[in-house]
Structures are given as C-alpha cells and as structure tokens.
C-alpha cells in the first residue's frame with residue numbers, strides 16, 4: 141500500500157464538497173459556542189453566503205478561558221523567544237488569560253465597545269498578542285499594521301478603519317537597527333483626517349520614547365493600576381458573522397484592501413487545521429516564524445495554536461544573523477517544537493550561510509516532525525535542500541491573506557500524500573480549486589490558466605472587504621462568475637495536484653511579503669522629475685523577487701539621473717516602508733510599449749531575469765528593448 145492509499149484525504153475532501161453543511165457542522169463541534177448556529181451555511185446572506193449564521197460565540201474564550209477551565213491553566217500557551225532582546229519569556233494559559241482580562245478592562249475604560257476598531261502598530265512582543273486577544277474578548281475589531289510599513293501606510297489604514305484606540309510601542313528591534321515607532325505613529329496620525337481618541341504605548345527597555353500629552357498612555361502604568369484595582373473584563377458574546385479583525389493587504393492600487401475575518405468560520409476552520417493539516421496535537425509545541433503583521437502570524441502564531449490548546453512560539457529574530465544560521469534550530473530544539481512554519485526565503489538565506497547544514501547538526505531536533513513552507517512559491521532546490529538537511533517531510537502549502545488559512549496543502553493529520561516538488565499538493569476541505577481560461581471555462585490537467593475557487597468559499601475566508609462590498613465583488617467575484625478569483629496563475633496535474641506559478645496582477649512577493657508594484661509606481665510618479673515609470677519584480681536569489689523601477693525623466697530635467705534614482709529609492713522607503721526592499725531604480729530614455737501604449741512589463745522582466753524572450757509583435761519601437769538591456773547590463 142502506498143502513502144496515498146492510506147490517506148483519508150480523498151474521502152474527506154470529497155465529503156466536504158458533497159455535504160459542506162454536514163462537514164463543517166461536525167468540525168464546529170470542537171468549538172465552544174454560546175448559542176449554536178441556526179444555519180451552518182446561509183446562502184442568502186452576504187456576498188456569497190455566510191457560515192454559522194445566528195451562532196453566538198467569543199473567540200478569546202475559545203483561545204484561553206476554555207483551556208484554563210479544561211485543565212491547561214498551567215500549560216505554557218506562549219513562548220516569546222527574542223534573540224534581538226536576549227530574552228525568553230513564557231506565559232501559561234492562566235497567565236495569558238489574566239493579562240488579556242486586565243487589558244480588555246483597560247480598553248473598556250477607554251470606552252472601547254463591541255464593533256469598535258483598534259489598530260496595533262507593534263513589534264513582535266507578547267503584549268501584541270495580549271492586545272489582539274483583548275480585542276477579541278470584548279468584541280472590538282483589531283487591525284494589525286506590520287511594523288515595516290511607513291507612516292503613510294499606517295495613515296491609510298487609520299483613515300479606513302477609524303480606530304478608537306491605537307496600541308504601539310517605543311521601538312522595534314531589527315538587526316543592527318532600532319526602529320522608533322513613535323515618530324512614525326505621530327506622522328501617521330498627522331497625515332490622517334481620522335484621529336484616535338487615545339494611544340497606549342509600550343515602553344521597551346532598549347529604547348523608550350516621549351509620550352504625547354493628552355493622547356498617549358503608558359502601557360505598564362495602566363496595567364499596574366488595573367492589576368491593583370483587580371480590573372477584569374468578561375467575554376462579550378458576538379455573532380459568528382461579526383468581524384474579528386481587519387487585515388490590510390496590497391491590492392492593485394496604492395490603496396490597500398481591508399480583508400475582513402469573521403469570528404465563527406475562523407474558529408472552526410483554524411481549529412480543524414491544527415491537527416488535520418499540521419498534524420499537531422493539543423499540548424504540543426508549535427512554531428510559526430512569521431510576523432503578527434501578516435495573516436500567517438494572525439492565524440498560526442496566535443489563533444489556531446491557542447484554539448487547539450497547543451503551545452505557540454513567537455520569535456523576534458531572523459533566520460540568520462541573530463546570531464547565526466543556527467537560530468531556527470536553536471529555537472526548535474530548546475523549546476521542543478514538533479512542527480515549524482516559515483517562508484522559503486528564510487531557508488534560502490540559511491542555505492547561503494550554511495550550505496552544508498553544519499549548524500543544524502549542533503542541535504537535538506529529535507522532537508521535530510514537519511516543516512511547513514508558504515508565502516511564496518517553494519522552489520524545488522530549496523525544498524530538496526531542506527529535506528536532505530532536516531530529514532523530515534517538507535510541506536509547501538498555498539494560501540492568501542483573503543483565505544486566512546491554507547487553500548492547497550498536504551494534510552499530515554489525515555495521512556500525508558506523496559510530495560511533488562513545485563506543488564503545494566491538493567485543495568483543503570471546502571475548496572474546489574479550478575483552473576480556467578478567460579471565459580471561466582475549466583481547462584484540462586496540465587494547462588496553465590487562472591486559478592479560481594468555486595463559491596462558496598469555506599469558513600474563515602473573507603466575507604467582504606471592510607465597508608467595501610462593491611470593491612470586494614469587483615476584485616474577486618465579477619471576472620469569473622460563480623468563482624473567487626485568486627489572482628494566481630498555474631495548473632493542476634492528472635492527480636489533482638495544484639501548481640501555483642505566479643500572480644496575474646501587479647503583486648510581487650518580496651521575501652514572502654506581498655507588495656503592489658502599482659503602489660510603488662504611484663510613489664515614483666509623485667517625484668517632480670519623473671515623467672513615466674514602471675516597477676516590476678525581478679529574480680533575487682534570497683528574496684525570490686525584488687522590485688526594480690525604471691524611470692523616464694521629464695524633458696528639461698537638468699539634475700543627474702543618479703540623484704533622482706537615489707531620491708526615489710528614499711521616497712519608497714519613506715512612503716511605503718523598508719519592507720519593500722526597493723533599492724534599484726534605473727533611468728532609461730523611453731519605456732518599451734505596445735502600439736496601443738501598454739508598457740511591456742513582461743518582456744522587461746524576462747530581459748532583467750535573463751530568461752529567453754521574443755520580440756513582441758505589437759511593439760512600438762524594438763530599439764527601446766535594447767536600451768533597457770544595456771541599462772540593466774550596466775547595473776549588473
């Protein structure tokens with residue numbers, strides 16, 4: 141019998157599509173509901189139906205209270221491991237619950253009630269987890285903004301979410317650099333027409349900041365007063381269909397999309413995934429090495445492991461340089477993690493520093509069972525290297541901010557399917573993944589097309605964009621009627637394995653971070669000397685892709701082009717943030733275009749990547765491509 145025959149996957153997936161209500165209704169039995177759903181799925185509600193309508197629940201209760209009541213009070217819930225601050229801090233379920241109850245009461249004192257939005261602009265510290273769970277406890281809707289985004293990006297999110305309260309910190313720690321948050325927060329609030337009523341600031345020992353009188357409050361002071369006064373907030377019941385959080389992600393314009401996550405569907409799908417997909421049992425130690433600012437961090441540093449009664453590791457460090465390429469193995473071995481989830485880029489960075497895997501052999505990894513990769517395509521050489529070095533299954537899996545959990549993966553708990561390098565394996569329950577042509581016609585196995593998901597989407601996937609139903613329809617549901625458009629392109633093979641090859645829009649993936657080149661072009665175009673520009677992702681050995689900007693200067697500009705290039709690099713860092721890793725701008729005389737005026741981005745990318753390319757038949761002037769080639773050679 142081969143591995144595939146032993147797996148329950150095919151039977152489970154088929155049932156989830158044949159009888160979605162039965163399947164998710166059963167999965168929902170693992171959740172503590174205040175009132176059960178009136179309907180497991182109501183096709184009449186929302187943009188494509190809603191899950192668990194009429195149910196009343198509390199997400200924080202399912203993450204903490206029920207485990208404390210059920211015998212896990214003394215089990216460690218969260219391990220904060222920070223090589224950047226030289227500390228390891230552990231919280232039991234009881235301790236974490238105490239912190240959350242206290243902070244939730246503080247939030248109530250600020251007048252935060254169910255449905256209010258709260259923004260977090262925070263580094264990877266346990267207080268951020270406490271704040272997210274405290275929001276969930278009182279029904280407030282959190283929106284976490286990744287620390288590597290600049291003030292303007294934070295301002296856009298403040299403007300859109302209209303938060304009553306903002307949580308932030310004095311600083312974040314990056315290798316060799318302290319990121320001061322307060323100036324960024326000040327600038328963002330100045331730029332936004334919407335002002336929060338208050339900010340709660342965590343003063344970190346490494347560097348404190350000056351608080352703005354009348355606006356900022358010291359986190360530790362509020363906490364100690366609340367603890368002395370024995371303040372504590374109870375769970376506020378919310379509807380399963382009420383929003384738990386908004387997470388902004390890059391769209392095809394500079395304006396990010398506020399992906400909404402609901403309470404009920406999120407609880408059910410994430411709880412289901414911890415054993416069935418990741419093979420982790422309650423009580424075991426699990427590590428997701430992402431950042432809380434990304435969806436992977438929301439789902440798998442915080443929510444899913446806590447729903448499951450597992451121990452979750454939160455890591456403030458990098459794969460290399462904190463202090464060396466053995467950092468990951470130190471964490472796995474020291475805390476006895478059974479499974480680890482990271483992005484392929486981290487492995488490429490480790491492989492470059494430690495190609496022989498010497499650091500790996502310095503640690504006892506005997507408890508470690510599985511490595512999961514996501515966030516970008518897992519290139520086969522990286523997967524092979526990881527397999528050879530770690531001697532455990534290396535599982536690529538594919539998902540998006542919009543879905544909140546895995547679309548296609550290899551379900552360890554149901555019985556692992558054979559791994560095919562280059563494929564994240566097969567659709568998870570509730571996902572009918574099709575590959576279609578432009579007319580939404582399903583394509584045969586092996587044919588490349590747009591990857592779409594048949595509606596309804598399973599629980600946890602986005603019900604809508606924050607206060608933007610029309611934009612949600614337009615972005616995801618209109619182009620292929622009856623389907624959700626993933627904006628990824630790829631194919632399926634004869635065995636139903638999915639291959640995700642790249643985006644169909646302007647999104648690029650830089651070190652596992654999702655960025656819009658359209659957004660960067662808007663920034664470049666705002667420079668007074670730039671007449672025209674194009675930004676595209678070009679291959680990078682570590683980060684997968686990095687952005688590269690091509691500029692055409694306005695007629696009559698007398699400044700040296702190198703100065704303008706330096707300006708725009710600084711401008712992207714200032715407006716979008718360091719995470720964009722925008723370091724390369726090249727001035728050219730003209731941009732290659734079709735006769736109808738469309739910039740030939742695809743061809744420029746092939747030239748930049750050194751891939752074979754053919755002269756597009758519709759090109760306006762073929763000589764322009766030679767000029768681009770020469771400019772790239774000069775920079776190489």
Ligand code: COA
Pocket residue numbers: 263286287288289312314315319429430431434436458459460482483485486489514515650651652653682683717718719720721
């Ligand atoms: N706050 C402030 N700045 C941040 C930041 C944060 N939270 N996170 C990153 N940055 C900054 C970095 O300091 C860096 O700035 P620099 O240009 O001054 O060096 C820039 O943003 C790019 O950061 P990063 O993408 O982390 O690249 P890097 O060159 O510092 O490190 C890797 C490269 C591969 C080691 C790193 O990208 C990595 O660990 N990637 C894994 C990503 C991941 O797990 N993603 C989760 C998605 S599932």
Ligand code: AMP
Pocket residue numbers: 389435513514515516517518536537538539540541542564626627628640641642643649652653654
């Ligand atoms: P994000 O919303 O930041 O999680 O980014 C989602 C996008 O990252 C997807 O649409 C894909 O383009 C890409 N992506 C994520 N995981 C994978 C994977 N395993 N294989 C290929 N692409 C992936």
